[in-house]
Amino acid sequence: MKQIAIIAVIAGIAAVLPLVIGESPYFTGVLISVLMMAALASAWNILGGYAGQYSFGHAAYFGAGAYTTMILISKFNLNPILSMVAGIVVACIIALVTGSIVFRLRGHYFGLASIAVAEIVRLSALNFDFTGGAQGILLTDVSLWGVDLNSKTPFYYGMLLVLVVTLGIALSLRTSKTGYYLQAIREDQDAAASLGINLAFYKNKALLISAALTSVLGSLYAVYIRFIDTSAVLDLRLSIEIILTAIIGGVGTVWGPVLGAVLLVPLAEMLRSNVIGDALVKQGMVSETSGLGVFLKENLAHAHVLVYGIITVLCILYLPKGILGLLGRKK
Amino acid sequence: MIQHLLYINHVSKHFGGNVAVSDISFSVDEKQIFGLIGPNGAGKTTLFNCISGFYPVTSGDIIFDNKTINKLRPDEVCHLGMARTWQRVKPLGSLTVLENVMIGAFSITHVTREAEKIAIEQLESVGLIDYAKKNAGSLSIGLKKKLELARVLATHPKMLLLDEICGGLNLTETETILGIIREVRDKGATIVFIEHDMKAVTAICDWIVVLNSGEKLAEGTPEEITGNPEVIAAYLGGGHNA
Numbered sequence: 001m002k003q004i005a006i007i008a009v010i011a012g013i014a015a016v017l018p019l020v021i022g023e024s025p026y027f028t029g030v031l032i033s034v035l036m037m038a039a040l041a042s043a044w045n046i047l048g049g050y051a052g053q054y055s056f057g058h059a060a061y062f063g064a065g066a067y068t069t070m071i072l073i074s075k076f077n078l079n080p081i082l083s084m085v086a087g088i089v090v091a092c093i094i095a096l097v098t099g100s101i102v103f104r105l106r107g108h109y110f111g112l113a114s115i116a117v118a119e120i121v122r123l124s125a126l127n128f129d130f131t132g133g134a135q136g137i138l139l140t141d142v143s144l145w146g147v148d149l150n151s152k153t154p155f156y157y158g159m160l161l162v163l164v165v166t167l168g169i170a171l172s173l174r175t176s177k178t179g180y181y182l183q184a185i186r187e188d189q190d191a192a193a194s195l196g197i198n199l200a201f202y203k204n205k206a207l208l209i210s211a212a213l214t215s216v217l218g219s220l221y222a223v224y225i226r227f228i229d230t231s232a233v234l235d236l237r238l239s240i241e242i243i244l245t246a247i248i249g250g251v252g253t254v255w256g257p258v259l260g261a262v263l264l265v266p267l268a269e270m271l272r273s274n275v276i277g278d279a280l281v282k283q284g285m286v287s288e289t290s291g292l293g294v295f296l297k298e299n300l301a302h303a304h305v306l307v308y309g310i311i312t313v314l315c316i317l318y319l320p321k322g323i324l325g326l327l328g329r330k331k
Numbered sequence: 332m333i334q335h336l337l338y339i340n341h342v343s344k345h346f347g348g349n350v351a352v353s354d355i356s357f358s359v360d361e362k363q364i365f366g367l368i369g370p371n372g373a374g375k376t377t378l379f380n381c382i383s384g385f386y387p388v389t390s391g392d393i394i395f396d397n398k399t400i401n402k403l404r405p406d407e408v409c410h411l412g413m414a415r416t417w418q419r420v421k422p423l424g425s426l427t428v429l430e431n432v433m434i435g436a437f438s439i440t441h442v443t444r445e446a447e448k449i450a451i452e453q454l455e456s457v458g459l460i461d462y463a464k465k466n467a468g469s470l471s472i473g474l475k476k477k478l479e480l481a482r483v484l485a486t487h488p489k490m491l492l493l494d495e496i497c498g499g500l501n502l503t504e505t506e507t508i509l510g511i512i513r514e515v516r517d518k519g520a521t522i523v524f525i526e527h528d529m530k531a532v533t534a535i536c537d538w539i540v541v542l543n544s545g546e547k548l549a550e551g552t553p554e555e556i557t558g559n560p561e562v563i564a565a566y567l568g569g570g571h572n573a
Contacts, residue, residue: 197434
């Protein structure tokens with residue numbers, strides 16, 4: 001009950017946030033990224049955190065949603081919502097094929113196979129004609145039920161809705177039979193099997209839930225940006241970023257992935273737009289023309305992945321339960 | 332007429348050229364406390380792994396409750412009413428004691444509150460209720476063994492396979508566990524019991540099968556077994572003071 005109340009409060013605050021910050025496309029854009037990464041990491045966490053099955057290829061499901069939606073809208077002028085549903089179907093088929101083969105095995109096979117599947121999907125999208133190949137797919141105009149989709153605001157609320165649904169699923173799973181079974185599988189597969197848990201079935205179930213949610217986010221993202229190519233929606237970097245967000249925030253918890261996104265996405269944005277470097281120069285602490293000033297200006301913008309990496313190493317060494325563990329909350 | 336609940340019919344298990352279990356046959360009757368003993372490497376745990384679905388048998392049949400189970404997965408075997416514990420305990424370490432037992436109970440219910448109720452009953456029956464909210468990984472070995480027992484009991488099994496449930500326990504802890512096992516049998520379950528501790532075995536078992544080097548050496552009542560010269564030579568003679 002307490003947790004549901006927390007979701008409601010946070011969703012409420014998030015819902016009025018655009019009214020407070022006004023019509024700033026830049027900040028709305030950053031907030032959309034935060035919501036999306038929070039939802040992506042939460043969806044990944046159902047499989048990776050609860051069931052302990054680390055997927056290194058969640059970009060495949062994100063890309064499946066994005067590409068299916070964009071192809072159906074641009075080529076067949078299909079309703080965006082129906083295109084999104086079609087994306088879920090495609091993502092689930094990829095998930096089922098992967099899971100039904102790989103989940104028969106134990107150990108790191110799933111992690112390895114998830115990378116392989118994601119690369120197969122990426123290379124296919126890059127080389128087929130109907131996916132636009134290396135050019136990707138551009139959407140010039142899109143609308144839904146008369147809502148102006150050129151504004152960012154509908155996507156902000158769309159992402160918020162998906163995040164709330166994802167957290168609702170994550171929360172209800174925690175206290176349900178399926179959630180307990182997934183955690184049992186994570187802790188000890190032999191013990192789990194001997195207690196009557198069908199390992200492959202429950203791993204597949206977690207993968208399907210996770211893939212479906214990830215694909216919805218891919219669809220939403222594609223229509224929001226209105227341009228996709230393989231480097232935007234199918235890249236290994238995206239898969240890694242999702243995992244790191246969950247791990248740094250607190251893997252296996254409901255709120256860890258959200259916390260990870262809230263902290264990391266703005267940090268990455270600050271590094272990307274070089275806020276830190278600029279601030280240091282403005283404060284007169286570093287001269288713009290000095291060696292250090294030039295270095296900051298030229299290199300700090302590309303450093304966000306490095307910073308993620310350093311934070312991850314520190315987390316693994318000192319905070320195995322993520323930043324949420326630091327706050328002393330168990331769940 | 333007493334019914335055979337478990338039939339082991341000429342079961343062999345080879346690992347490559349290594350014969351771990353060779354042509355073993357015996358049967359376990361309903362409500363029996365059945366002991367499976369033998370020196371290290373006799374094939375007891377291997378046989379358990381075959382019965383509970385973790386190893387496929389090389390040849391032979393395992394029939395439980397009139398069903399051939401040697402092609403089934405461990406979870407399917409569990410759903411037929413056979414539950415096992417592990418010689419090397421396998422607590423679900425980051426979950427609480429209560430949650431561990433609930434996961435056992437979920438094999439007979441889908442409802443979380445129902446599972447919690449069953450789990451609390453089982454924790455009370457093994458005397459672990461005070462530890463319900465503790466992390467399973469933090470328990471001592473004696474309490475972990477009790478947890479294993481509570482967890483399999485929560486599946487409401489017809490037959491319990493206990494792999495050295497008293498191993499590493501002191502005298503009082505062993506007494507408690509044996510008491511629980513007797514109670515469980517009196518409530519109608521059948522128990523197959525691997526044990527090193529001869530005192531425990533002779534104290535509690537109705538029938539004993541002795542394995543040695545993967546083969547059946549002898550079977551009989553505890554009195555017959557302790558008096559059998561072959562058994563003494565193979566097993567008790569090796570420095571054991573039972």
